[in-house]
Amino acid sequence: MAGNEERSKGTFATGDATVGEIMEEAYSCRFDANLGEVTRLLVERGVSSLPVVDGERRVVGFISDGDIMRAIAAHKTRSVFNGGEATMLYFDDEPLDRKARELKHRNVMELATRKVVCATPEQPIGRVAGLLSKKKFKKLPVIDGDGRLIGVVRRTSIMRHVFALLFGE
Numbered sequence: 312m313a314g315n316e317e318r319s320k321g322t323f324a325t326g327d328a329t330v331g332e333i334m335e336e337a338y339s340c341r342f343d344a345n346l347g348e349v350t351r352l353l354v355e356r357g358v359s360s361l362p363v364v365d366g367e368r369r370v371v372g373f374i375s376d377g378d379i380m381r382a383i384a385a386h387k388t389r390s391v392f393n394g395g396e397a398t399m400l401y402f403d404d405e406p407l408d409r410k411a412r413e414l415k416h417r418n419v420m421e422l423a424t425r426k427v428v429c430a431t432p433e434q435p436i437g438r439v440a441g442l443l444s445k446k447k448f449k450k451l452p453v454i455d456g457d458g459r460l461i462g463v464v465r466r467t468s469i470m471r472h473v474f475a476l477l478f479g480e
Contacts, residue, residue, distance in 0.1 A: 427452065
């Protein structure tokens, strides 16, 4: 797993800031990691999502605990439609532990979002705050001009910055 975990560092500053000034360290996983490794990273790092990077640290996907939850969730029924009528109806009675075991060896890119919205260090915080709010994202990867992961900007990063502006800390 050590080869599938990578980090980048960021800083935090107060004042009239850009994303680059408040971005934080980003944990990531490699595109060839399996979902068992990804789940371990999410739990060990105490994060809810990870950017997925290639061998040159370019962002190629984004995986969240929500993606994993959807994969193991129980589904009461599913219908397959052929024309106007349902041709098959079944109940999902597969136990959670079996679903989790089967998920463990699947590649992260099977569940990862491939169209990833990213921020750049030069972007104003207000613009990124608007995007996070509009899209209901909790964080965005921050990339350099070559698409390489250099940090992450979280809602909490922005809130700490706003708090520092309001209370001078």
